[in-house]
Structure formats: structure tokens, C-alpha cells
Amino acid sequence: MALSGFRHLPGFLDRQAQMRLKAALDDVLEVAPLFVPVMPRSGRPFSVRMTNCGDLGWVSDKAGGYRYQPTHPDTGATWPAMPRQLTTIWKAVADGAPAPEACLVNWYAPGAKMGLHVDRDEEDLSAPVVSVSLGDDAWFRIGGRKRGDPTEKVLLRSGDVLVLGGDARLAFHGIDRILPRTSDLLGEAGRINLTLRRVRLA
Numbered sequence: 001m002a003l004s005g006f007r008h009l010p011g012f013l014d015r016q017a018q019m020r021l022k023a024a025l026d027d028v029l030e031v032a033p034l035f036v037p038v039m040p041r042s043g044r045p046f047s048v049r050m051t052n053c054g055d056l057g058w059v060s061d062k063a064g065g066y067r068y069q070p071t072h073p074d075t076g077a078t079w080p081a082m083p084r085q086l087t088t089i090w091k092a093v094a095d096g097a098p099a100p101e102a103c104l105v106n107w108y109a110p111g112a113k114m115g116l117h118v119d120r121d122e123e124d125l126s127a128p129v130v131s132v133s134l135g136d137d138a139w140f141r142i143g144g145r146k147r148g149d150p151t152e153k154v155l156l157r158s159g160d161v162l163v164l165g166g167d168a169r170l171a172f173h174g175i176d177r178i179l180p181r182t183s184d185l186l187g188e189a190g191r192i193n194l195t196l197r198r199v200r201l202a
Ligand code: MD3
Pocket: 104, 106, 114, 119, 129, 131, 140, 162, 164, 168, 169, 170, 171, 172, 173, 174, 175, 193, 195
């Protein structure tokens, strides 16, 4: 892997830690149901459903585009607090970056994917993004700073953590596909990815 700031920590969470995190997320989902984000201008829906926890959440709709806001786009309620397990993971791997403000929860049903993109809606682009995978395996793809740069694929499994800092922070990346029923953690086919992010400058 040519990108210096890319760290893959396979099996960072053991099965018990994954189950505890899943239980905490069930509480988040009860208060902040999954919504369908829609692309700016085209109005095309994402195949991934989303919600958030923490002070800020990432949302997207046709009129307002990509942004962070303190409230759920459908219910208008403030996002639920970030579970303690997540701030603990951030402290362990984020190299002293200021506290995370947003946790984007991505839900992949079988067939859902996420095209190659760069995450740059955050004001603080010096903090890493920390990703936690739960449930079915997925093929993650990461390239370079330019869309045409060569890419590599990495299999992400339940309990894996990724740290995307340095060069990797502004790299193109996406999810090609999930491998339904490769994990029994969620009790149904699908995958959850959590991304912890610092949004504003500290
Ligand atoms: C590399 N999520 O939410 S996580 C996203 O599995 C996103 O749901 C994917 O891309 C998922 O924006 C990939 C790994 C990841 C997350 C953020 C990154 C890789 C990243 C930000 C910059 C570079």
C-alpha cells in the first residue's frame, strides 16, 4: 500500500466487543432511524442507508447537498450521543486528534455499494477518519489523490478497524460489494460501517 496514512487493524474488536457495539447501535437506531440520503442536483438515492450519532451528523439531499448538521433530516431530533465504545476506539487509534464529533452509520443491505469518492466535507482534514466494520465482509477499494490513480482492494471483516490519516485522508475510496451471510453477527444479511470523524477545527 503506497499511502502512508492507511492502517488496517484486522480483528481489532473481538466477538464480545462487536456484540456490545451492536447492542449500543440498536439503541442509536431506535432514536435515529436509518434514512435514505439523496445525491445533490441529480436527486439519485444512495443504495446505502444511513444515520448518525454524536454532536453532528452527515446528511445529503437534493436541495442542500452534502453537509453536517446537528439534527436528523427526517425526525428533526438531535442525534443520540456517541456510544462510549466508539470514543474509546478513537482514543486508542487516532494519534491524539481532537475528540470525534460525528459518527456516520452506513447500513449495506445485500447489493448496496458506495462508489469511489473523497471525504472532504469536514473542516478539519488533518484529523484521521476511523472506520469500524460489523457484519458481513466487504470489498473496500482505495486509490490515490486523483480519480484515475491505481487502486487496491482490501477485504474488510467484522471487527476490523481502519485508520485513514495523512496521505490516505484525501484518497479516493469506496465499497465494491458486500458478501452476504459471511458473518452471523447482525442476525440478518448486511453490513454496518461506522466512521468516526472530527468535523470542525478544534
Ligand atoms: C478513506 N464508508 O462513509 S469506510 C464513507 O465502508 C465511506 O462504509 C465506507 O467511505 C464504508 O465515507 C468505507 C473506510 C473509509 C472511510 C473514510 C475514509 C475510508 C476512507 C476517508 C478518507 C479516506
